[in-house]
Amino acid sequence: MACPLLAASTLSTWVIVVAFIAAALLIGLMLVSAIFSVWLERKVAGRIQDRLGPTRVGGKFGWLQTLADGVKLLAKEDFIPAVADQMLFRVGPYIALVGSFMGFLALPFGVGVVAMEMNIAVFFMLAAMSSEVFGIILIGYGSGSKWSLFGGMREAAQMVSYEIPMALCVIVPVIVAGTMNLHTIALQQTGGIWNWYIFHDPFTFAAFWTYFTCAMASCKRAPFDLAEAESELVAGFHTEYSGFRWLVIFMAEYGSMVAVSGIANVMFLGGWSLGIPVELAESLKFDFLSFTAFGRDLNLGLILGNVINVVVFIFKCWFLVFIMMWVRWTLPRLRIDQVMMTCLKYLVPIACVLLVGVSLWQLLLPAAVATILSWVIFGLSMAGLAWFAWTLKTFASAKPGDAMAGMWRMTDVPGYQGAKQPT
Amino acid sequence: MTVGIHEYLCLGALLFVCGVVCMASKRNAIGVLIGVELVLNGANVNLVAFARYNPIFEVEGWIFALMVIVLAAGEAAVALAIVLNFYNNHMTVDVDTAEELKG
Amino acid sequence: MEAFLFYLIAGVTGLCAIATVVTQNIVRSATWLLFTLAGVSAIFFLLGADVVGATQLMVYVGGTLVLVVFGVMLTAQGPFITMKTSSAEWAVSATVGLILLAVLAMGIFTLGPTRLSRPDVPSPSAADKDNHPRLAQIREGLAKKALAEEKLISETKQTANLNSQPGxxxxxxxxxxxxxxxxxxxxxxxxxxxxxxxxxxxxxxxxxxxxxxxxxxxxxxxxxxxxxxxxxxxx
Incomplete structure (x- = not known):
């Protein structure tokens, strides 16, 4: 699947076929991700709100709920309001979808498994995904509805602002790696979880969290989903949509969630690396597994290792998407002025400090000190993770009928007289 | 069939002309701004084409194009600020109403 | 293949640019401008200038154009404003535009390849000499100068070990x-x-x-x- 599409020397029929296969695979991945994410979202939301979520359609866990939703949406009347601008209303969702899909072109899923290997892959991804916002604005404006217009304007202000800290945070690991080629960056991080750039120095560690916050905002996920704030704007920019176009809007949203998670994954979390000190695609490449097909030397071990890599990569992305859902259903929504303040007064300065800090770290710090400090950061994060997991475990082990651990109990307050009985 | 530099220059010329006509014919101030963007894009196409086809300009062309893009962004920001100011004073963005300085 | 891609993208870009001009509704015009800008960025990728292409996408599409539409939203009195241009104005501007395009195209095709692209410096042909003696003279001089420059450049490249080969x-x-x-x-x-x-x-x-x-x-x-x-x- 590795095809340097724009290298003029290799442009041939074979490359065109491979390009179409790659595009089909990427669209398939986007679809499957969206279907899985919608199901996961409903399940996660249910669990966090002490419900079960979907349980009926397609077996015990409601596996087929999303497909049922999709069929329902396809069968729905595709309604265009009379006052809407017909062309803008029609074209908006597709612009958003294309913007979100183009991000996948440069994303590496395994060793050499990248649709279009570029020198400036990460810049390209950010640029492509920034064009998604225009689709959203057109949706908001073209609907001819007050709520949609407000949603679209909020979205425009929010996404244009959050792009700045997001790009600055992405530059932090780029400075460490010395390249913007995502494939190279991922290859640099293979060989052990301690090689991941998130543990490289304090600045990349902080940059990951800042980036993830900005990414959530740029995907208009709660707590930054002001563009579709139900309590104020009915459904925000997509108020007037139904049926297939609504489905396309949501495809775009979940697609861009996976894409920004992919960037976070490659830049900070080792890409397709499992965290073990071997590179699967390389170490499984035994000689006796080699064969020749389609006029090329192939290796069964290499292919198997790459398939594992791709699966690992996709599951890591989905894990980050899961964290976005977790945050969405846990935190309350911010106000629009708070959203803008968070970006311009806090995240932009933080990102600038991180950028300067990592530059100085790379230039000034002796290698030995840097290595020791990176191990300290690694140890501390692992300890923090273990503590967090342990805390979660004690929460879950409260006996039925008990109050949940950490719950604030009225009876402990001195001077508590007991609840007033209705008389 | 190969593409030479002339084809790229023709595309640049087309964009340029579209931009000029847009600037001349639109009455909406923002439409005029859109025309300016088209003109700058036409120039950019030329610059990048020169960078590709004339090795002497291979870095210059790119850097000039980048500078043009950045300056266009700045120009759009200032122009929109002026348009907003104009709108605040005249309640319209029709450029034909800006005639107070006419003798 | 490159030619096919070029004509496809250039055709779409040109049509979108014309649509930008012709459309009366300002937001639709901005939408056509979006397609034009995306097409130009595709042209940049085709020319191998991926940095410029990505910058174009990010700054123009993600920034400038959003700003423009934002401006439309802030200054629109009613929904979907249109400001009519009278047909006389249209005729004048279209005529001027076509004349300008003709002049530019003539300029592009009469300029000749000498100063446009270095790799194929032609020797001035006899027909050219007959038609425009002065032009042929200039071309000859230019070609000579170009050859001299090329020689100097290649010498410098060898001594300085420059990294300017594409790729x-x-x-x-x-x-x-x-x-x-x-x-x-x-x-x-x-x-x-x-x-x-x-x-x-x-x-x-x-x-x-x-x-x-x-x-x-x-x-x-x-x-x-x-x-x-x-x-x-x-x-």
Whole structure:
């Protein structure tokens, strides 16, 4: 699947076929991700709100709920309001979808498994995904509805602002790696979880969290989903949509969630690396597994290792998407002025400090000190993770009928007289 | 069939002309701004084409194009600020109403 | 293949540019402009200038165009405003545009390949000489000068071991270094005759000027667009 599409020397029929296969695979991945994410979202939301979520359609866990939703949406009347601008209303969702899909072109899923290997892959991804916002604005404006217009304007202000800290945070690991080629960056991080750039120095560690916050905002996920704030704007920019176009809007949203998670994954979390000190695609490449097909030397071990890599990569992305859902259903929504303040007064300065800090770290710090400090950061994060997991475990082990651990109990307050009985 | 530099220059010329006509014919101030963007894009196409086809300009062309893009962004920001100011004073963005300085 | 892609993208881009001009509704016009800009960025990718293409996508599509539509939303009295241009104005501007296009196209095709593209420097043909003696003379001189420059450049490249062959160095790195003041690209000839020497350009000064310019724009735009009470507004 590795095809340097724009290298003029290799442009041939074979490359065109491979390009179409790659595009089909990427669209398939986007679809499957969206279907899985919608199901996961409903399940996660249910669990966090002490419900079960979907349980009926397609077996015990409601596996087929999303497909049922999709069929329902396809069968729905595709309604265009009379006052809407017909062309803008029609074209908006597709612009958003294309913007979100183009991000996948440069994303590496395994060793050499990248649709279009570029020198400036990460810049390209950010640029492509920034064009998604225009689709959203057109949706908001073209609907001819007050709520949609407000949603679209909020979205425009929010996404244009959050792009700045997001790009600055992405530059932090780029400075460490010395390249913007995502494939190279991922290859640099293979060989052990301690090689991941998130543990490289304090600045990349902080940059990951800042980036993830900005990414959530740029995907208009709660707590930054002001563009579709139900309590104020009915459904925000997509108020007037139904049926297939609504489905396309949501495809775009979940697609861009996976894409920004992919960037976070490659830049900070080792890409397709499992965290073990071997590179699967390389170490499984035994000689006796080699064969020749389609006029090329192939290796069964290499292919198997790459398939594992791709699966690992996709599951890591989905894990980050899961964290976005977790945050969405846990935190309350911010106000629009708070959203803008968070970006311009806090995240932009933080990102600038991180950028300067990592530059100085790379230039000034002796290698030995840097290595020791990176191990300290690694140890501390692992300890923090273990503590967090342990805390979660004690929460879950409260006996039925008990109050949940950490719950604030009225009876402990001195001077508590007991609840007033209705008389 | 190969593409030479002339084809790229023709595309640049087309964009340029579209931009000029847009600037001349639109009455909406923002439409005029859109025309300016088209003109700058036409120039950019030329610059990048020169960078590709004339090795002497291979870095210059790119850097000039980048500078043009950045300056266009700045120009759009200032122009929109002026348009907003104009709108605040005249309640319209029709450029034909800006005639107070006419003798 | 490249030709096919070029004609496809260029055709779509040109049509979208024309649609930008013809459309009366300003937001639709901006949408056509979006397609035009995306097409131009595709042209940049086709030309191998991926940094410029990505910057175009990010700054124009993600920034400038959003700003433009934002401006439309802030200044629209009713939904979907249209300001009609009279047909007389249309006729005049279309005529002027077509004439301008014809002049430009003539200029492009009469300029000849000598100064446009270095790789195929032709020797002045006999027919040219007959038609325009003066032009042929100039062309001959230019071709001679070009050949001399090329020789000087290739010599310099050999001595300085330059990394300016396309594909041999990541171009984004070259551009980044150039903006930071590292001499980049092939040398240019400065001076004439015996004093001619190759000079390589640096771009730190333009970079700084653009940065200061952006700062000025930031302050200026914020000052111009600051919140003011409308004239005649009661509250």
């Amino acid at each position: 041999s160095a990541p171009a984004s790195a070259v551009i980044g270094e150039a903006l930071l003041g590292v001499p980049a690209g092939p040398p240019h000839i400065e001076g004439v005759g015996a004093t001619a020497r190759p000079v390589r350009a640096t771009y730190l000064l333009p970079f700084e000027i653009v940065s200061v310019h952006l700062l000025v724009v930031l302050i200026g735009a914020a000052y111009l667009a600051r919140a003011k009470r409308r004239r005649g507004a009661s509250s």
